């Protein structure tokens with residue numbers, strides 16, 4: 590068997606046919622420039638929009654492979670499937686919609702090499718990072734509240750919600766049992782892999798140019814369920830009583846679900 594690549598780049602996809610070609614071309618160009626080997630794993634949740642055919646076509650020219658999932662559609666579970674099948678010494682996760690600049694991949698990998706770093710985030714909120722124009726008040730507030738809710742779990746990390754991150758294979762392999770649901774797989778890994786040295790590399794988070802976001806109220810309710818699981822483990826670890834926090838979270842989940850039902 591040949592040598593493992595420097596990095597496995599794991600990209601969860603749901604209906605990203607329009608983005609997958611430019612993504613793979615830009616990732617491959619960035620890696621070639623940096624002189625590192627990679628494999629790109631596109632983990633698709635039965636999109637049925639031609640994403641699978643696009644990946645198969647790209648596989649003639651680039652080190653890219655499709656992992657096709659059927660059944661329960663879930664971003665975090667798709668990422669974990671990619672990580673389990675990955676062969677790289679390092680694992681890097683990014684979105685398919687080109688919000689995360691592929692040209693920054695080498696910087697994330699370089700930061701990961703510097704001890705004692707065990708987790709690197711491509712960060713919108715650390716000094717030097719930014720989001721492109723056009724984020725409305727609701728989206729900003731939403732991101733701020735979501736980040737504030739997990740603050741006790743991650744300390745000073747400014748962008749724990751990010752979907753652009755890297756870690757070493759050994760860090761992933763030392764994880765406590767993983768139990769994510771929804772979008773925040775980076776947060777799950779920081780907590781369950783007990784990452785104490787999180788570095789943030791500033792990025793400019795671009796607006797999605799093609800296709801649609803799949804983030805909806807249902808996903809936001811799932812985030813609260815996910816937080817409940819993380820806080821329960823955290824409290825167990827510290828012997829704390831967090832019943833009041835969990836009760837507040839259950840109430841918040843009920844409200845978000847009711848809003849989600851009423852908005853169809």
Ligand SMILES: Nc1nc2c(ncn2[C@@H]2O[C@H](COP(=O)(O)OP(=O)(O)O)[C@@H](O)[C@H]2O)c(=O)[nH]1
Pocket residue numbers: 600601602603604605632633634662663664667683684685686688752797801802803804
């Ligand atoms: N495999 C898989 N990927 C998903 C799912 N939902 C979203 N994604 C992918 O996850 C990434 C982030 O999703 P996106 O809709 O852009 O969320 P946003 O950036 O928060 O608006 C994109 O690459 C999506 O295609 C899912 O259920 N399964």
Ligand SMILES: [Mg+2]
Pocket residue numbers: 684686688797802
């Ligand atoms: Mg997006």
